[in-house]
Amino acid sequence: MTVTRPMGDRDIAPNEPMFDPRADIAPNDTRRALSLHRELDRTWRDEPGWRGFFTSVNHGTIGLRFMVTSFVFFAIGGVLAMMIRAQLATRQGAFLDVDLYNQIFTMHGSIMMFLFAIPMLEGLALWLLPKILGARDMAFPRLSALGYWCYLFGGTVIVGSLLFGLAPDDGWFMYTPLSDRTHSPGVNADVWLLGVTFVEISAMAAAVEITVTILRCRAAHMPLTRMPLMGWYLLGTAVMMLVGFPPLILGSILLEVQRAFDWPFFDVARGGDPLLWQHLFWLFGHPEVYIIFLPAAGALSTIIPIMARTTILGYGAIVAAIAGLVFLSFGLWVHHMFTVGIPHMALAFFSAASALVAVPTAVQVFAWIGTMWDGKVSFRLPMLYVMGFFITFVMGGLTGVMLAMVPFNWQAHDTAFVTAHLHYVLVGGFVFPMLAAVSYWMPLICGRWRVRGLGESAFWLILIGFHGTFFLMHLTGLLGMPRRIAVYPNNPEWEWLNLISSIFGMIMSAGFALFAFDVIMQWMFGRRSRRNPWRAPTLDWAMPLPAPSYNFASLPGPRQADASALLPLARGEGLLPGAPRGFRETLVVEAGTGRPDHVAVLATSTWLPLLTSAAIGSFFAAMLVGLYWLAPLGMVLTLIAAWKWGAIMGTDRDHAPAAVAPGLTLPLHWQTRNTLARTGAIALLLADGTLYAALLFGVGFLSVVAPAWPAPPSTLVSLPVIAAAALALAAMALGLLASHRAEAQRSHASGAAWAGLGLAAALVALVALAVVGLGLDDPRRHARDALRGAILGFAVFHGVIAAMLALRSLRDAQTGRLSEVRRGAAPIWQMFQAFWLTTTAVSVALIAAQEVL
Amino acid sequence: MGWLWRALAGPILWAAMFSLVYALHGAGCNLGWQGRPVLGTDWHHMAMWLAWGAGLAAHGLILWLLPQGTGRPRQLIVLGAWIGLVSTLVTLFPVIATSTCL
Incomplete structure (x- = not known):
């Protein structure tokens, strides 16, 4: 990596290049950047008008859509949170009746988790990964679009149910037996089970996409061991999603089948057990915390060195910490169930694992602190949010260690202390880093610089509002206030704490509103940003602002190894310049070494993802309204759509190899065996195998634990x-x-x-x-x-x-x-x-x- | 990619051992192993000790077979091996510290 000119007065010194130093690929001849741009834009841009809105498969468009949509859902979830705070501000709050209150706290949690956090990280990954890894698009563009439509349709149904008073009302973790047909006879629980499962199709699609893109679509000769840390973080995230989501999907299917057809998976009288639901839910639910945290940590590992004008400290230790987190996070789920009556030894297994997981997290925190110590920190807006992360997340982590201890957990379980803890972890570990990420990458998104002052004001409102809301909630919980109660007439000692929390909650909301206003102002009225405004070395800045539809006019290689290669890449000196065959092409490499393997021809704009998601949606809709006899029709429609996906792939002739660089020609993907699709199928089967293993776990669990056996x-x-x-x-x-x-x-x-x-x-x-x-x-x-x-x-x-x-x-x-x-x-x-x-x-x-x- | 699998060998072994011992714990409680004495203890503890011991031995083998040399791939292999060992040691330590099915 060459030294990049600094944002401030200090260079970012290289410690190790992102590319294999022994590799070399001769540059292509220099061409006119404008003609290359026109050639590529003709091939890669979305179709004009509304047709383009429905048919786009480009990662830039889809990724941004995910992020914008998730922020809309975040705003809705935030309004619900304010309604909760309004209700709890006084002990006999009459703002909401109990039934509506139940729907609102359930929807707040469900929206924030399933419709904001996960899609937000998916959106960031889809939008950023090809840019930071040196590719033109994700591995499966149509899958990105399918995921988005499933997310949008499913999310709209879930949120729309609020308008009809049919929203889920059993808590965001839908515990049985409360959520079974006997205790929740309406469709409220079905909305959650079917809606979330529909939305999770997008999570599985994104997980496959991210895994394959990181493994196979990096720049030529960028080995795994040298790729940007964001790649490692998102690889860990994606693998966790592949393994973590199937238990939830299985649990949702089983519970919906019980509700619809009376199959007694969770009915104690007939050999089932409600604890099976808790196990399946938390097998997903706890890794989920790290699924959310890892991309945020990736953003931190990217932003902190740039803001400190240095390189990240301890690359290898951080990668090892990621691996440790990925594995250990699957050994913690029972700490959400410490009070259900589990033998001491099992409690001790999970308590020990819950404490141990703090170690790899701390390794990262110390690496970031060391990086800042080693550099010279510039407190620009992204860095303010990073500092907000440190303050908040470390406190959340410490209360997490407290809750990992069984005796304390028994005391604090299901109290507002846990509410405070989870918000410290999730807002500290995800929201603050995401706000930092948005602030950092906005110039690349919109090509404009922000309006001075607004962002800083928003930051302070959010920080003060957040801690004012949730710090006191620890005390409210320790005083015994349970979660999910609507009134507390006999506990005046909780009232002042709740009132203060509610006041600061409104301040925090004002901060988020100001943040959104700042982003909109930047997008619409900000002055044009210069290229690479942060003077960052990573490849995401080796392109014009805003990022073009194709990212790179020619792809980075060993001689175009960082952001300083912006002009050579734009002039076609990198690999695979232009779009000479009229195809959307990107380079595919060997997973470990990054050696060029072949050229993938990616999908173009198509209605198919939208139609496929509509077909899948018809199945879920039939189930939701109880027209079970009609549901098979949805399956048939889905199969027809799936058949169409295969029908428009393939080719009926052998194509000439593509000239990637002087002396380097590679076959197109139709003419190779180790394709992206094959790697994707392996990733999908990993998830599939996990679902099957979760099913076997269910058999084993009920056989040894359920009483009616x-x-x-x-x-x-x-x-x-x-x-x-x-x-x-x-x-x-x-x-x-x-x-x-x-x-x-x-x-x-x-x-x-x-x-x-x-x-x-x-x-x-x-x-x-x-x-x-x-x-x-x-x-x-x-x-x-x-x-x-x-x-x-x-x-x-x-x-x-x-x-x-x-x-x-x-x-x-x-x-x-x-x-x-x-x-x-x-x-x-x-x-x-x-x-x-x-x-x-x-x-x-x-x-x-x-x-x- | 071979180095990646070697780097993940320790954590994968931890995952396998954690699953195995947790399964033995559940099965043993269900089958009443804690009431069957053997060598001064009971079958339930014995089964989990044996599994834990075998796991630790396998972790030791992974450390024994660490590659020579320098560089980041080796660094990750070494760190992965230690992560696995420490994880198995700490998270399954309760098999020698507490009662089984109470």
């Missing part, structure tokens, strides 16, 4: 069922063989025959599974039988996927999309076929073991 005798074991299960497994194995043979024989007529055989085998297996389904005991009888139904449903779902991939391979073969170098969908089909076979075999073994033991 052993289950009544089963009639499942019979000759037809055993024969059908064996036939299903044999057909799946044959399908796996066929998927491999179809790829091996792809350039011959026999390839199509193997694909056809694979399709037939999948259909036979599905029919055999249907026969097994007919032999199941009534799933409403006992949780064991319900779990068997869920396991069968899992197998059928994956059978449909495998059948569709087989059909795709067959069509590829029939329509000339395959050749010696073009493999079509077969490599992906093989992975899903193997997954289907493996999980079904494990399921059969599990049920057999239940019967034998």
Whole structure:
């Protein structure tokens, strides 16, 4: 990395380059920047007008939309928070009745978590990652757009339910039995379960996208070990999302199935257990805290060195700390359940893990402090928010260690102390860093500089308002005030504390409003910013302001290694200059080394993500209004949309290799095997496997913990069922063989025959599974039988996927999309076929073991 | 990518051990192992001690096999190995410190 000219009076000294110092790629010839810009913009820009709004798949557009939409939901959640504070300001508050109060505190938590925090981090990642890693777009642009529409539709339904008095009202963690059909007979809980699951499609889409983009779409010869820390943070985040969200998705499905069809997963009388919900929820819920924190920490690790005019201290230690956090955060979930009656030893496991996780967090905090100590801090607006982070988050972390101690936890559980703690952690660990990030990257977003003074005023209002609101809430909690109560007529000692909290809450709200006003003013009226206004070395600033649709006219490489290469990149001296084939192209590298591998042709503007999300939404809508007979139609529509995704991919001819740089030509992605899609399928299967593991956890948990076990005798074991299960497994194995043979024989007529055989085998297996389904005991009888139904449903779902991939391979073969170098969908089909076979075999073994033991 | 898997070996082993011991704890309580004496203790404690001990030994093996040399990949492998060991040591320490199913 060359020394970058400073923002202030001190250079940012390099300690280690972002690129492999041994690698070199000759520069392309210099071209006119304007003509390159026109060529690229023609290919990459969104379509004009409203059509562009609905069809855009560009990461810049989608990422910004995520962020703006999440801030709108944040504002709605903030208004709800103010209503809560108005209600609690006096002990007999009459501002809201209890039913509405229940809806409002539930919606406040749900909105802030599911409609603000997660989408905000997704938006930042989608918008920033290609820029900071040196790519033109995310790995799967259509997936970005699909995620956005699912988020927008799902979020709108959830928030819209408030207007009709149908909003969820069981608390943001939807504990059973309160949320079951008996205790919540309306659709309120269904809105949460279905709406959140719909929104979480966007989280899973983003997780796959982020993982693959970081692993495969970095600049040429940027090894993982040298990439910007933001990459490590977001990689950790994405992997946590892949592993953390499936338990919640599974729990939501099971609870919705219980509510809709009376399958008793959480009903104690029939072998279920409400604690299973708590386990599944917090298996997601605690890692979620770190899922939110890690991107924020990535922003801090990016911004602090720039503001301190130095380089980050302890890159390796921070990466190790991220890895430690990613793993340890999955060993803490039970600390949310310390009071439910868990044996001491189990409490001690999770208490120890909860305390230990403070260590990697502290490593990062000390690295940031050391970085500031080593440099010369310039207290610009982003740095003010960073200081707000330090003050707030460290306090939240310390109360977190207090709550990790079981005896204290028993005292403080479900009191306002916990409310204070979680707000210190989440606002300190996410909101302040995100405000810093917005302040820092706004010039790149809008190309303008902010209006002086407004931002600082907003910062002080937010900081003072926040601590005035929540610091005292620790005391309110220690005085015994429970969470989620609407009035407290017999506790006058809580009143003055609540009144002060409410007053400062209004001040904090004014601060956020001023922040939003400042951003709007900057966007509309700010003076034009000079390029790289912070004099940062990272690649996100190696482009014109505001960032163009294609990011880089030519892609960074070893000779264009930091932001100082802005002009050479604009003149096409980097890799893969322009868009000579009229395709949206970006470079794909080997995951570890960053060695160039091939050129990916990315998707262009299309209606398909919008239509697909509408199809998925129709399924959720049918479930929500209780038209269960109509829900399969939504599934069929979704399958049709999914088929269309595959139909517009692929090519029917071999393309010439792309000239990336002098002496470096690479194939287009159609003509390679290790594609982005393949890496994405691996990431997706990681999430899929986690969901299956969570299902097995449910079986194990209920078997050993739920009181109404052993289950009544089963009639499942019979000759037809055993024969059908064996036939299903044999057909799946044959399908796996066929998927491999179809790829091996792809350039011959026999390839199509193997694909056809694979399709037939999948259909036979599905029919055999249907026969097994007919032999199941009534799933409403006992949780064991319900779990068997869920396991069968899992197998059928994956059978449909495998059948569709087989059909795709067959069509590829029939329509000339395959050749010696073009493999079509077969490599992906093989992975899903193997997954289907493996999980079904494990399921059969599990049920057999239940019967034998 | 090989170095990445080596760097994650310690944390992955911790995750496996944590899951295994937690599962043994639940299964043992359900099957009444705490009431079956063996070698001065009970089967439940014994099973978890053995699992914890085997895990610590495996962590020791990971440390024993650390690569030579310098550079960031090796640094991350070393740090990952120690993170795994310390995590297993601390989070599963309760198997020798408390009762099992109370």
